[in-house]
Amino acid sequence: MKTVYLVRHAKAVSEAKNGSDIDRRLTKKGKKEAERTAGKLKERHIRPHRLISSPAERARETAVVFAEVLGYPPAKIMIRSELYPELKESAFFHILRSEDPSLQSVMFFGHEPSLSRIAALIDPRFSEPFPKAGIVAFRFDVPTWEGIEPTQGTLEFTEIPESLRKARRTYEAVVNEKILTAIMDVLNTQDPHTAKSIRKHVLKSSEKIAASFVNSLEALPAGKSPVGPRPSLKKKSRKNRSDPNGKSSPT
DSSP, X not given: OEEEEEEEOOOBOSSOTTOOGGGXXXXXHHHHHHHHHHHHHHHTTOXXXXXXXXXXXXXXXXXXXXXXXXXXXXXGOEEOGGGSXXXXXXXXXXHHHTSOTTOOEEEEEEOTTHHHHHHHHHOTTOOOOOOTTOEEEEEEXXXXXXXXXXXXXXXXXXXXXXXXXXXXXXHHHHHHHHHHHHHHHHHHHHOHHHHHHTHXXXXXXXXXXXXXXXXXXXXXXXXXXXXXXXXXSSOOOOBOTTOTTOOBOOO
16 A cells, blocks of 8 residues: 655745745744644654655745654655646656655645645545645555556545634634524524424534535635635635746745
8 A cells, every 4th residue: 555645835935035936935834834734644653755845945844844743854855846836747646656666655745736636636536625734645555656546546634734724613613603593583483483493403404504615615705704714725826926927836
């Protein structure tokens, strides 16, 4: 069995001093988020056998943080140019199939939207948000890396920064309360006694609806949620200030 971990870099500064996208570094908050998320892997007793990073500074720094937390030698982090600015599916599988057969797990540090596309290609059921410092793990039931094929991986787990997890729970609670109130208001106008007797059933349904609603959101409009924007798989393109042609940069 082989395991692949995809990690999106943590929060970085909006612009490097020299204006180059590849040189953008992590913010203090980004480093702390990376430390906490890596700590979740440590709690699971996970220590990847290989760490591979994009050459972008924000990805490399995220990889270093993970290495230090998980007890992996930072000097052994492999930098692959294929991961920046966009990791092609063909390049990703080529890297995997060329891996040392004795290794059981590989962790990639890269960017959006490449990671989401690759995750969905590995397991079409993948539909979770991929926030910064987030992790997605896949299992391949093959004896060697050469046997890995698209769509044959199985989603093992996802991990997101605690701050985003708390924000999601808070927003779900807000949505649930509004749904519950609206439904009960309608039922009370029909028959208050019956409405009161089935409130527990309505609550269970409203919780499921709220969770489904939040999970299906691509993003919350800025300023309209008490907890701010929700992490999304689809991010707006950001122009690379170092590119005179205005091409979008990996996020």
